[in-house]
Amino acid sequence: MSETCAAPSGRKPFSFGMDPKVLAFVVVPLLAVTPLVTLFIVPWLWKSLGSLLGWYLRRKTDGRRCHIVELVEADEKAYQAAQKGEEEEEANRKSTSNDGDNDGWESIEAHAAGISTNGGKGEKEWDGVVGFFHPFCNAGGGGERVLWASIRATQERWPRAKCVVYTGDHDVSKDDILARVENRFNIHLHPPTVNFLYLSTRHWVLASTWPHFTLAGQSIGSVIMAWDAFSLLAPDIFIDTMGYAFAIGLSKFVFPDVPTAAYVHYPTISTDMLSSLDPSSPLGSQGVNAGRGAGPRGTLKKLYWRLFAHTYSHMGAAADVVMTNSTWTQNHITTLWGPARRAAHKHSPIAVVYPPVAVRELEAEVDVSLASEASREDVLLYIAQFRPEKNHTLILEAFAEFVKTDTHAARNARLVLVGSVRDDHDSKRVYELRLLVNELHIRDRVEFHLDASWPDILEWLRRASVGVNGMWNEHFGIGVVEYQAAGLVSVVHNSGGPKLDIVVDVDGEPTGFHATTATEFAAGFEKALSLPDPTAVRLRARQSAKRFTEEEFANRWMAQMETLVVMAGARKP
Numbered sequence: 001m002s003e004t005c006a007a008p009s010g011r012k013p014f015s016f017g018m019d020p021k022v023l024a025f026v027v028v029p030l031l032a033v034t035p036l037v038t039l040f041i042v043p044w045l046w047k048s049l050g051s052l053l054g055w056y057l058r059r060k061t062d063g064r065r066c067h068i069v070e071l072v073e074a075d076e077k078a079y080q081a082a083q084k085g086e087e088e089e090e091a092n093r094k095s096t097s098n099d100g101d102n103d104g105w106e107s108i109e110a111h112a113a114g115i116s117t118n119g120g121k122g123e124k125e126w127d128g129v130v131g132f133f134h135p136f137c138n139a140g141g142g143g144e145r146v147l148w149a150s151i152r153a154t155q156e157r158w159p160r161a162k163c164v165v166y167t168g169d170h171d172v173s174k175d176d177i178l179a180r181v182e183n184r185f186n187i188h189l190h191p192p193t194v195n196f197l198y199l200s201t202r203h204w205v206l207a208s209t210w211p212h213f214t215l216a217g218q219s220i221g222s223v224i225m226a227w228d229a230f231s232l233l234a235p236d237i238f239i240d241t242m243g244y245a246f247a248i249g250l251s252k253f254v255f256p257d258v259p260t261a262a263y264v265h266y267p268t269i270s271t272d273m274l275s276s277l278d279p280s281s282p283l284g285s286q287g288v289n290a291g292r293g294a295g296p297r298g299t300l301k302k303l304y305w306r307l308f309a310h311t312y313s314h315m316g317a318a319a320d321v322v323m324t325n326s327t328w329t330q331n332h333i334t335t336l337w338g339p340a341r342r343a344a345h346k347h348s349p350i351a352v353v354y355p356p357v358a359v360r361e362l363e364a365e366v367d368v369s370l371a372s373e374a375s376r377e378d379v380l381l382y383i384a385q386f387r388p389e390k391n392h393t394l395i396l397e398a399f400a401e402f403v404k405t406d407t408h409a410a411r412n413a414r415l416v417l418v419g420s421v422r423d424d425h426d427s428k429r430v431y432e433l434r435l436l437v438n439e440l441h442i443r444d445r446v447e448f449h450l451d452a453s454w455p456d457i458l459e460w461l462r463r464a465s466v467g468v469n470g471m472w473n474e475h476f477g478i479g480v481v482e483y484q485a486a487g488l489v490s491v492v493h494n495s496g497g498p499k500l501d502i503v504v505d506v507d508g509e510p511t512g513f514h515a516t517t518a519t520e521f522a523a524g525f526e527k528a529l530s531l532p533d534p535t536a537v538r539l540r541a542r543q544s545a546k547r548f549t550e551e552e553f554a555n556r557w558m559a560q561m562e563t564l565v566v567m568a569g570a571r572k573p
């Protein structure tokens with residue numbers, strides 16, 4: 001090479017001192033096969049490496065797998081025996097006392113059992129191992145409710161399937177975890193067929209481990225953690241319920257024939273984030289990274305995020321089945337993963353599987369009928385913490401505007417604000433809101449109920465006519481589902497989950513109204529309080545809330561899981 005550099009340019013076309021024959025018979029053919037090599041050989045080698053690693057992992061964990069299967073069978077027998085004893089005891093007790101305690105979960109059991117019998121025996125008998133990747137399974141948040149509800153649904157539909165949760169919570173035993181699931185979420189799992197495998201690498205995904213390049217670092221961490229998981233057990237179906245797309249990527253790499261699924265609560269990188277870096281975009285003025293895209297640092301950051309988004313979308317495309325917790329998340333994931341999924345021939349549509357909300361309890365507690373209409377007052381109810389983004393100010397201004405119209409509907413209307421006060425900041429906000437109420441001359445029309453108890457909240461849900469929500473771009477809005485379940489006519493912000501998911505038409509007829517400005521909210525209040533047939537709208541609202549029950553979650557989950565079980569079944573002859 002140095003010779004080439006030293007040689008005066010332009011004299012000899014090939015300064016290697018190379019025989020033209022060598023050139024013709026070696027270099028040119030080599031050059032010709034280079035694309036072939038990069039197109040076929042490299043991917044083939046890459047695939048073979050993955051399969052080899054997979055083979056190694058399976059061999060390494062086969063013993064544990066046998067052990068788990070034996071354990072499940074032994075536990076099942078012991079459980080059945082204990083259950084029988086308990087049932088006899090129960091029967092004795094029942095004959096003396098007579099309290100029929102129905103916790104709502106019974107209906108889902110019955111429902112799931114119904115599906116199972118329809119589904120055919122063969123499928124019901126599927127007895128593989130489902131690996132749930134949820135390293136923070138004992139956290140007790142909304143994401144965990146989804147995990148437990150999905151295991152529960154899986155157990156109902158495929159009673160012989162073995163559910164395994166990969167978790168990093170070393171310090172808690174299976175019994176402790178299951179007891180907490182029962183207390184915290186009122187979800188009763190069938191203990192024999194759920195087991196826990198403990199990861200020792202969870203610190204790799206903590207943000208504190210990666211002070212710089214946190215997104216990329218945590219993703220690498222999740223690959224390390226997934227390797228840890230597969231070194232414990234190779235599953236027959238792999239499901240990530242915490243948003244670790246890179247773990248799914250690793251699963252597909254080492255076990256190409258194992259069906260995979262992702263339940264996504266929130267995209268790791270969102271399309272809003274990407275466009276918020278751009279100062280000229282409409283989103284550039286919002287969010288923590290607003291307008292940081294300027295200058296050389298900004299350019300680098302943009303590049304890094306783009307690169308990350310690109311890799312993230314390829315990892316996401318490794319999932320055979322994709323579920324999201326809301327339409328908002330579905331839209332983002334479709335934008336990010338859609339193209340790569342199509343290229344990878346993943347045709348199962350990205351499905352919305354709403355997390356379960358306690359709709360049944362409200363249905364039982366609040367009557368919605370012509371008779372109960374008489375006990376409803378012209379009350380607009382806003383249940384929300386006194387946080388700035390809930391925008392109580394907007395609602396107060398709208399209400400003042402509505403009162404000023406002095407229409408028939410407005411004459412007796414009252415606004416009731418129910419919410420918890422978490423700290424001094426909240427208290428200060430409430431104080432300022434009270435000042436605003438005075439200023440707007442609506443003092444005798446507005447009530448504050450701070451830190452109301454659940455029975456008090458139920459009472460307001462029975463008395464009120466209209467449910468209000470003023471937050472811009474709320475991702476979901478469980479409170480709005482609760483309004484609907486209680487038969488309130490909703491007047492909600494024209495954005496986010498309340499618009500996309502919750503306050504939608506039922507049978508082509510509205511269940512509430514959307515608004516953005518104070519004037520639009522005032523018009524919404526007028527419409528909601530002057531409905532010719534309010535009971536019809538209330539019943540439709542209640543119907544709409546049924547989409548968020550535990551049963552509905554179980555149904556949607558089972559439908560997605562079915563795809564995976566069919567794939568897993570096709571894998572083994």
Ligand SMILES: *[C@@H]1O[C@H](CO)[C@@H](O)[C@H](O)[C@H]1NC(C)=O
Binds near residue numbers: 265355475476477
């Ligand atoms: C989906 O998950 C995100 C992140 O945890 C949460 O903010 C949102 O409320 C969830 N949506 C639903 C429908 O629960």
Ligand SMILES: *[C@@H]1O[C@H](CO)[C@@H](O)[C@H](O)[C@H]1NC(C)=O
Binds near residue numbers: 389518
């Ligand atoms: C409240 O709503 C008004 C009107 O849409 C808007 O201008 C304002 O920024 C909102 N405030 C917050 C804190 O979201």
